[in-house]
Amino acid sequence: MYNRQVPYCPYYMNQDAYHSFNTKWRIEAQKxxxxxxxxxxxxxxSSSPRDISxxxxxxxxxxxxxxxxxxxxxxxxxxxxxxxxxxxxxxxxxxxxxxxxxxxxxxxxxxxxxxxxDTEYENVIVDYFDNQLINSTRNLKLNISPSTDVILTNDQPFNRYPGDRNLIVVYGPTTKSIPAQTTPYKIIVLC
Known part of the structure; x- marks a missing residue:
């Protein structure tokens, strides 16, 4: 006879919670x-001589x-x-x-x-910023002002809070505090 094995998970797995965890982990895990x-x-x-791209x-x-x-x-x-x-x-x-x-x-x-x-008066960082807008290495905190442009990569306005996301931040001077603080010129949200 043959052995009929059926894969199963002995524990109940809430698919909605799994998706949420997996998405959150993927966002935070990208370094x-x-x-x-x-x-x-x-x-x-090009990857080949007949590459259509x-x-x-x-x-x-x-x-x-x-x-x-x-x-x-x-x-x-x-x-x-x-x-x-x-x-x-x-x-x-x-x-x-x-x-x-x-x-x-x-x-x-x-x-x-x-x-x-690279420019003399602008710095650029790409990193994950938490809900307090502190980056993953905990050495930079963002203070958003009304003059800070918060946009998507297609230059459309981003109307939500940019925390808990991967961001491209263009900024100038920082404080000498720990973490350093800055008011960015522009925040580009990587969706």
Whole structure:
């Protein structure tokens, strides 16, 4: 005879609670890492010669004095802060998902989530901010003012409280407190 095994869970699982937990865990578990450097090369990136998305993906190479070279795969979904065009020679910071699997090649290659051109008077951070608007490393707190633009990646207004979300924050000076506090110029909500 044959053994008929039926998978089952011996415990009752509330599917609604599971979905909520899984979504919350996924949002909080995504950790962003950053790499800053000078753009040394930008070229088309395709996975095969007959790739129908030819020209839609770019490979951007950055070089840092301290960290060496890194390649970023720029997709149509990569968000460029202030929609600035990046060229060879620009100083930029690329943000990527630190928990995502990466191919083992040299130089390292990451899919870019956000790219920001470095400027003298603006800082950019991509991180998870809790309900008190403190980031995941607990070293930056946001104080929203009426002049702070809170928008989506498509530049449409975001009309809810931006806490408990992954955010792109463009800000200037900070206090010397712990955590440092700032009034951001712009908050972009990553939905």
């Amino acid at each position: 962003f890492a950053a790499f800053s450097g000078v753009v040394t090369r930008i070229e088309d990136f 030819g020209g839609c993906y770019k490979l951007m190479s950055l070089e840092s004095k301290d960290m060496g070279p890194v390649n970023f795969v720029i997709s149509p979904g990569t968000y460029f802060v202030n929609h600035e065009v990046v060229e060879v020679g620009d100083k930029v910071t690329g943000f990527y998902d630190a928990n995502a699997p990466a191919i083992l090649i040299y130089p390292p290659q990451y899919p870019a989530i956000v790219m920001a051109k």
